[in-house]
Structure formats: C-alpha cells, structure tokens
Amino acid sequence: MAAPPWVSPLNQDVLDELTGDCSGHAEQMGRLLLEQVGQSGANGIVLGLSGGVDSAVAAAAAARVLRDRTLALVMPDSDVSPESETVDALGLVDRLRIGYKLLDISPIVRAYSLYLEPDERARGNLRARVRMCILYYYANLEGRLVVGAGDKSERLLGYFTKFGDGASDVELLAGLFKSQVRKVAGHLGVPGNIISKKSSPHLWSGHLAEKELGASYEEIDSILYCTLDRGMDTLEAAAHCDIDKDRALRIMEMHRKSAHKRSPPAGAPVQ
Numbered sequence: 001m002a003a004p005p006w007v008s009p010l011n012q013d014v015l016d017e018l019t020g021d022c023s024g025h026a027e028q029m030g031r032l033l034l035e036q037v038g039q040s041g042a043n044g045i046v047l048g049l050s051g052g053v054d055s056a057v058a059a060a061a062a063a064r065v066l067r068d069r070t071l072a073l074v075m076p077d078s079d080v081s082p083e084s085e086t087v088d089a090l091g092l093v094d095r096l097r098i099g100y101k102l103l104d105i106s107p108i109v110r111a112y113s114l115y116l117e118p119d120e121r122a123r124g125n126l127r128a129r130v131r132m133c134i135l136y137y138y139a140n141l142e143g144r145l146v147v148g149a150g151d152k153s154e155r156l157l158g159y160f161t162k163f164g165d166g167a168s169d170v171e172l173l174a175g176l177f178k179s180q181v182r183k184v185a186g187h188l189g190v191p192g193n194i195i196s197k198k199s200s201p202h203l204w205s206g207h208l209a210e211k212e213l214g215a216s217y218e219e220i221d222s223i224l225y226c227t228l229d230r231g232m233d234t235l236e237a238a239a240h241c242d243i244d245k246d247r248a249l250r251i252m253e254m255h256r257k258s259a260h261k262r263s264p265p266a267g268a269p270v271q
C-alpha cells in the first residue's frame, strides 16, 4: 500500500535512538504518581480514557501503583466519537481492573450549541473543555488529582486544547515522544490494537492527527528530538533525518507558535 502523502522517507537510526531503552519509563510514571498523590494528600486520581494509546498508557501505569484509587472517565461524544473507541476503552478498564464511569457528553455539547454560533474547530475544542470540566468535577467530589496524558510530541507542537486536555494536575507522559509512548505501551501490556491504531483526537468526524499535522509522528519526533534534545538547527536535522526541509521548518514553526500553551498566561506571576 502506498504511504499517505504526509509521510516521507525517514532515517530509521534516529527513531531507533530515541525509542532505545524505554524499560524505566513505566516505573518513573508510577513514582511520579505516588509522589504527587502522597504530597497533595489526595485520595487518588481521575483521568480521561479515550481508547487511544496515550490515555491507555496513563491508565496502565496508574493501575500498577494505584489500582484501587484510579478512576477512569470514558467520555465519548456520541455525535462524533467512533463506537469502537469506547469499546476499546471499556475493554481496557476491565483488563486493568480500575474503576470507571461512562458519560456521553453529546447532550452537554448540544446544549452549548443551542446558544453559540456554529464552528467546527471551536466546537471541537469545546468537547475537550467539557471533558476537562467533568474531570475536575470528580476531582472536587472525591478528592482526586486530575492526571493528563498529553505526550511530548503533542505538547511541543501545541497539539492540544488549551485549558482542555492540556489542563491537569499531573502530566504523566510529558517526557515521552509519541514513538516512545507506543513502545512503553507494549511494556505495560496495552492491547496491540490500541498501540497500532492511528492517533486521533476525534474532536470532529474524520479527525486524524497526522493528517491535520501534515506529518507522521515518526517525522515529528525525529525533528523535535534532533533540534530540541540534540541541539541541531532545523535544516541540519532535516538532512540528518531524511525529511523534507519545508516539512521540518513547518514542524518547528508549530513549536514556536505554540509557546503560549506551555507558559503561564502573560501577566500572571510565576512565583
């Protein structure tokens, strides 16, 4: 089968280097969770479980150390979420033996839409923000911390909804590129179909991450790794990774333009 148009040939050595030894990451995530729950005095954690690989890894890491204190919220919007995602999320909850609630957010999103002019992107981000509100509802109700599952690739590109899925008390995957998350998922026993499925925010029908981003995660991870972790300039990284230079420049442009999503709001004190 021909590769989709947003995928270009790639230097596999770079990817092999960055996904090299992933054996310690699951333990690190467990330590971070225990430390944050311990220090805050929280009763446990709550996380959104979509059926995608990021939240599956977060849930599996949490189940290892806080099985009885982990609540997974499965929150499809039945107007746009594929049913297969909910089936995968519920299957994982069963396998991990963690507590869960299934809540269809479609009536909530529809209620907003009664009063707001239509816009696909704004409504898509609203879905992420409705999920955030429900996560914090349960955090308040049951004394839990909200655990976010944005990976390093998404965070560095700003590929998340500000104050939506980007809002949390603990970011569990922020140190792992998407390629690393997929490998750690294997160590944690996440089912193969969740690991290999195409990444998607499902904020609207037919929404696919790599299509919207215009590059594959392998390309994105290689460029971000070579520039930000290994200190190459963008064109050097593009040549090193065998990636089209305009694509590499676009990736780094997304990184620069999204700096505001990784910082406190302008004017807010940082201490």
Ligand SMILES: Nc1ncnc2c1ncn2[C@@H]1O[C@H](COP(=O)(O)OP(=O)(O)OC[C@H]2O[C@@H]([n+]3cccc(C(=O)O)c3)[C@H](O)[C@@H]2O)[C@@H](O)[C@H]1O
Binding pocket: 121, 125, 128, 154, 158, 159, 160, 161, 162, 164, 165, 200, 201, 202, 203, 209, 212, 260
């Ligand atoms: N320079 C600046 N300084 C300070 N603030 C700035 C700003 N530029 C924009 N802003 C603010 O940021 C807002 C835009 O950010 P935002 O509301 O997030 O919206 P935006 O970045 O336009 O959209 C979110 C993106 O993340 C993707 N996403 C969302 C959720 C989950 C996932 C996933 O992978 O699962 C992916 C989604 O597909 C979309 O591409 C602006 O409306 C403005 O309020």
Ligand SMILES: Nc1ncnc2c1ncn2[C@@H]1O[C@H](COP(=O)(O)OP(=O)(O)OP(=O)(O)O)[C@@H](O)[C@H]1O
Binding pocket: 047, 048, 049, 050, 051, 052, 053, 054, 055, 056, 073, 074, 075, 076, 077, 081, 131, 148, 149, 150, 154, 165, 198, 199, 200, 201, 202
């Ligand atoms: N239907 C859903 N139910 C519960 N939480 C959700 C749902 N959709 C998204 N989320 C939350 O928003 C986060 C961001 O979604 P995102 O699509 O980036 O992650 P993912 O689905 O776990 O993995 P992938 O990025 O590979 O699709 C998820 O990790 C999850 O916590």
Ligand SMILES: [Mg+2]
Binding pocket: 050, 052, 053, 199, 200, 201, 202
């Ligand atoms: Mg997803």
